[in-house]
Amino acid sequence: xxxxxxxxxxxxxxATWNLLFLYLALAGIFIxxxxxxxxxxxxxxxxxxxxxxxEGERPVIFPHWFHRIRFQCRVCHSxxxxxxxxxxxxxxxxxxxxxxFCGACHNGDIAWPVxxxxxxxxxxxxxxxxxxxxxxxxxxxxx
Amino acid sequence: xxxxxxxxxxxxxxxxxxxxxFALYCLSSQTLAGxxxxxxxxxxxxxxxxxxxxxxxxxxALSRLPADSAGNQVDWIRALxxxxxxxxxxxxxxxxxxxLDSDILLNKTGSIPRVRFPHKPHTQLLDxxxxxxxxxxxxxxxxxxxxxxxxxxxxxxxxxxxxAFPLTECNRCHSVPWDTINANEMxxx
Numbered sequence: 380x381x382x383x384x385x386x387x388x389x390x391x392x393x394a395t396w397n398l399l400f401l402y403l404a405l406a407g408i409f410i411x412x413x414x415x416x417x418x419x420x421x422x423x424x425x426x427x428x429x430x431x432x433x434e435g436e437r438p439v440i441f442p443h444w445f446h447r448i449r450f451q452c453r454v455c456h457s458x459x460x461x462x463x464x465x466x467x468x469x470x471x472x473x474x475x476x477x478x479x480f481c482g483a484c485h486n487g488d489i490a491w492p493v494x495x496x497x498x499x500x501x502x503x504x505x506x507x508x509x510x511x512x513x514x515x516x517x518x519x520x521x522x
Numbered sequence: 523x524x525x526x527x528x529x530x531x532x533x534x535x536x537x538x539x540x541x542x543x544f545a546l547y548c549l550s551s552q553t554l555a556g557x558x559x560x561x562x563x564x565x566x567x568x569x570x571x572x573x574x575x576x577x578x579x580x581x582x583a584l585s586r587l588p589a590d591s592a593g594n595q596v597d598w599i600r601a602l603x604x605x606x607x608x609x610x611x612x613x614x615x616x617x618x619x620x621x622l623d624s625d626i627l628l629n630k631t632g633s634i635p636r637v638r639f640p641h642k643p644h645t646q647l648l649d650x651x652x653x654x655x656x657x658x659x660x661x662x663x664x665x666x667x668x669x670x671x672x673x674x675x676x677x678x679x680x681x682x683x684x685x686a687f688p689l690t691e692c693n694r695c696h697s698v699p700w701d702t703i704n705a706n707e708m709x710x711x
Contacts, residue, residue: 402539409546420566421558421580422593423685437568443685444580444594447647451609453619457649458612463680483613497573502566510684511566 420511425465428508431500438502459483465510558584558595593687599643609647621645626662627698636698 421444428438446455455461459480462468468480475482475493484490491498558581561567561574568574580594587606590597601607611619622645628637644653657677658665665677672679673689683689 398536402543405543409543419559420564422595422688424566426566437571440566442580444584444596445578447598447609448583448607449609451611452647453649453652454610454613456652458614458617463652465684489613495573495576497571498576501561501568501571501574501577503568506566 424511426502426506426508426511427470428502428506429466429469430471432504436496437500437504438506438508439499440502441499466508590687592691599646602646620650622650628667631696633700635693635696636700637695638698639695 420440421442423443425441425443426438427441431438456463461480470480472493474480475485478486481499482493485499486492558579559565560579560581561577562569567577584594584596588597588600588604589595598607602609611617622641624641626639626641628639631637654660657680667677671677672682675684678695679689682695687694
């Protein structure tokens with residue numbers, strides 16, 4: 380049976396305009412949700428920018444997803460001593476080249492060495508430091 | 523009689539509309555389920571960075587792991603237990619891995635379901651000292667925790683909402699309804 384926009388008596392199918400508005404509103408909410416829920420960066424990416432911008436280098440992005448495929452949380456947060464709070468660790472290139480923090484692996488032995496600046500220093504200049512929660516929440520306490 | 527026919531046709535049309543909306547919704551949740559942005563277009567990485575092409579895109583790795591609806595859209599514990607990932611437990615040799623298989627029941631949740639805290643998946647990834655004694659006292663019930671503090675990034679919120687599954691997933695923690703089990707059935711720490 381072909382669908383018509385009017386009933387057999389010539390009345391509009393949407394007997395009341397309210398119903399039409401209801402559908403339009405539903406469609407509007409749906410499009411809004413679709414638009415806002417597209418994630419920006421990946422969930423749990425950490426931006427380090429205590430010094431990078433000042434030193435004329437791109438801020439650092441630490442991707443949790445990449446590292447947790449290869450290492451358990453305890454390796455960095457217990458063995459290497461990274462505090463579990465973004466900003467609580469004073470990570471400097473000096474320390475890293477001495478084998479601390481990132482330098483425990485990024486030494487050309489376990490992972491690629493520090494000469495590859497752009498692989499870590501890869502964020503858009505001016506990106507503020509912190510946890511970048513890309514999916515559903517945007518870090519602690521932010522809905 | 524004729525009136526009922528018209529009403530039926532009206533409701534058919536509305537059903538069709540609702541179905542189309544529902545189908546669109548399903549389609550969107552399907553496509554959003556694997557919505558990992560490439561690094562060049564994630565709004566965080568600098569597309570001008572000449573080294574960017576050397577880095578792995580999230581979708582290349584995460585699309586092969588068990589799916590989840592939140593966070594990285596990966597069920598990390600299933601990925602670990604089913605052998606999809608085999609993350610190293612230490613850099614040096616002879617670093618002990620302490621796994622504790624014990625559940626803690628947090629029952630001061632008012633009328634909403636109680637919280638079952640499973641030590642096992644947490645100790646599979648973390649060391650005891652990551653949570654004890656700084657964040658939580660080892661004695662069950664000795665640490666006062668509120669949902670408000672968690673939402674501010676304290677206690678469970680140090681990880682959940684930042685790097686582990688987000689705080690939108692209420693039932694994953696609040697999983698023990700009041701009418702099911704007796705608190706005595708849970709392990710004491």
